[in-house]
Amino acid sequence: MVKQSGKRRAAVPAPDGDTERQILDAAHRVFLRSGTAGARTQEIAAEAGVNSALLHYYFRTKERLAAAVFHRAASELFPVVAGVLASDAPLEEKARKVIAVELERLSRTPYLPAYVISELAYHPDRFQQLLAALTGGRPGAVGQAVLSKIQGQIRAEVRAGRMRPISAEQFLVNLLSLCIFPFAAQPMLAALLGLDGERFSRFIHDRKRELPEFFMKALRP
Amino acid sequence: MVKQSGKRRAAVPAPDGDTERQILDAAHRVFLRSGTAGARTQEIAAEAGVNSALLHYYFRTKERLAAAVFHRAASELFPVVAGVLASDAPLEEKARKVIAVELERLSRTPYLPAYVISELAYHPDRFQQLLAALTGGRPGAVGQAVLSKIQGQIRAEVRAGRMRPISAEQFLVNLLSLCIFPFAAQPMLAALLGLDGERFSRFIHDRKRELPEFFMKALRP
DNA sequence: GTCTATATGTTGATAGAC
């Protein structure tokens, strides 16, 4: 990002990959663990195996580093789902696919939802600027495209008598709520319902099978 | 909490209520706005109309103040729902009631979910210690009681042919997801689907009517 | 590119007068 030199350094310093990515990876872990405000650049540098001066050499400020991490985190969370939802597949297939993909992905990065929610709550501007970067200037364009696509499909299903009326917004929010919330609230569920560690994994495992039926059933006329 | 003196001061200093509560109220607002790590005690003091020395007089450390605020925030979020769920009302009525109560309450304090989720993610110990305080030593007791209560009711409904089988955990998580997530993710929905300000309010307004049907329908055999 | 050493600015917290 800041680096321009293409010159490869001699064998010693970087164990694997280039340093910039190592710092970014470390920042990713630390920010997701402690939150942006709670994280310390010094801790990130230590976790990356470098000192904090080098961190500032690659990313000028903590803020820029935070933006880069958020960008990467959000980019691996949204595009997949957006792709599925904007496709031409039948509505029911989309829902099943989204559930499968989301539960699978979030099982591997369970801290992502809480991190994204926190960032959005305390730093709403970051998201706007990310959307602008992703969609090239017109934020909300992807969302609107998905919405009208879904809306059209719902209307068709309703006319065919296979579904009862529901707005595209409610449809989408219901779907995302059921997929994402359990991960965002995992610590709460652990304390409240005892869903910690292995029990949570089993819970999600069961959910992959049960949630599609639950969701589709709710939409039938 | 720290204050012992019952002596009332002369008319001048405190505009309304006692100072301790004013500080707590200010802390509540600031912590919910900026997150615990991002908030500054100085900002809290300013918002409370006092200086930061007085803040430390009442609450010795920022950490204690944060715990007090989280305690209060969580206490106004959970007990109501727990009360409904643990009651002897029929299952369907409980679900409707929870949806109505939650959507109504969160409409008035929309930042609460994101704050609680953030706190839990970055400060899981706080919740344990809160639960211990609330339930007098045995954390998870309330949750377990609710779970087995619900589990029993589900079994009865299933036997009566009015509901298809579902574990109490999935039942509860589905219900809470659908109620809480929209508020936790509001900034995301605003950026993505254009659900900001007035449009979000209307979305929630519609949701109060539509969600009970959606949820109940999903459970029918 | 990477390090050591250091500057600069905040921040949480305390001392002590009133």
Added chain:
DNA sequence: GTCTATCAACATATAGAC
């Protein structure tokens, strides 16, 4: 109880040698 003034500890960021 409430204030002014101040401290000590960090955390971010930079300078400059290698």
